[in-house]
Amino acid sequence: MYLRKIIHLSMGFFALTLKWLTPFQAMFCALIAFAHNLFVFPLYGRKKIEREEERTKKYTAIVSYPFVVFLLIFFSFVANFKNEKMAMAVAAASWAVLAFGDSMAGIAGKIFGGPKVLWNKEKTLAGSFMFTLFSLPLAYSFFNYTLDRQLFKYDDKLLIIAIVSSLSSAIVESLPRQFDDNISFSFVSFSIMTLYSFVDLERIKSNSFIFNLSDGFNFNIFVMLQFVNFVLALTAYFKKWVDKNGFLFGLFLGSVVIATLGIRGYVVLTLFFVVANSSTFYKFKTKEKRGIAEENRGKRGIESVFSKGFAPLIFSFVSFESFSLILIFYAADTIATEFGKATSGKTFSLIGMKEVKSGSSGGVTPMGSLSGIIFIILSVYLSLFEFESMSTNYHNYIFSVLLLFLFFFGESLINDLNSRKEVTTKVAIHLVLGFLLGAFANSILMVTAGV
Secondary structure, three states: OHHHHHHHHHHHHHHHHHHOOOHHHHHHHHHHHHHHHHHHHHHOOHHHHOOHHHHHHOOOHHHHHHHHHHHHHHHHHHHOOOOHHHHHHHHHHHHHHHHHHHHHHHHHHHHHOOOEEOOEEEEEHHHHHHHHHHHHHHHHHHHHHHOOOOOOOOOHHHHHHHHHHHHHHHHHHOOOOOOOOHHHHHHHHHHHHHHHHOOOHHHHHHHOHHHHOOOHHHHHHHHHHHHHHHHHHHHHHHOOOEOHHHHHHHHHHHHHHHHHHHHHHHHHHHHHHHHHHHHHHOOHHHHHHHOOOOHHHHOEOHHHHHHOOHHHHHHOOOOHHHHHHHHHHHHHHHHHHHHHHHOOOOEEOOOOOOEEOOOOOOOEOHHHHHHHHHHHHHHHHHHHEEOOOOEEOHHHHHHHHHHHHHHHHHHHHHHHHHHHHOOOOHHHHHHHHHHHHHHHHHHHHHHHOOO
């Protein structure tokens, strides 16, 4: 185990070469490493460090690692296509989190042991602490190094982003039932690190509702919204729409959104919950008879609430638009799934368009897909509508709709692929796609705005 982690860790130093490589050169090198680990490494040593369960599943993180690096570089290039040097800095920082944070978490967990995290008895607090302790300074310094700056040159924006990236990645890495956590937290890290190019701390502060409470009217609105949030969260709990932990996280999420985006953001969040909840209980008895209804009679637990609440929570600090698009994606996914389950039409796998059992992971139905598409088209228009000018930027609208379509159908494809190997969980997939959508949406909207 230690040899494997040391190899994993040592590969992270190759992230320093991104200072000199172009994105295409770096992606080519990552693909060569992927091909080596897939075809050549088994001939002389890969099997010696593979876990038994990897051999059984015929899937190994040793192969996925360089492919994840390839995607980190590719995504960084796409999100920062106007600045290749910045793209490489984002990729280097994300790679540092992947290599050093994960490796040190595994090593520390084995050496120190100790208390487990509340949500996963296989992960230790010591491991999560070491993950953050190592990934934070290394992501910060690798980012600066790639940009030809002093390793620890003070940059308040970079420091905040690196802290959020490391802590968020540590949380996602510690989630249960992930056979290969490399394919989850590393993309969360990327999604947050790439915000460096597109966020302005002063603009965030001036736009955040909580920093505009000197106006007595705004203060009264803030207090009223917090009260409404508590009442609605409590109602959801007593109606058995959420369990205790789901109630607590939902209450926290609502409070943060009120503080960052005010009444506009909270209305969007409330509408998302209403739409998702209504979809879940739509023809619930029919779905129960078919054995494909949501577990616990539709009651949402912490996994469900967290998986579709963590990304909006983070991006509520960034922009209303990216926050809204993430929630629209999640709502469209829920609508398509639940409406599809309730109809009598056939369910298909996007891979080969083969018919599969209703309710299968990644399965799509014509009615469900059509419902999700219509919801996206209408909701994006409303979310981007500017009430001051009474108009919508149709350039942003088209880009946003196309991006959501990509993630909407991509989520089904990824779930379908994952169902065959079960290398991660639906919670991780929802989290990753939400973060990636937020990052790309913010990139597109900021570029079109001339930022």
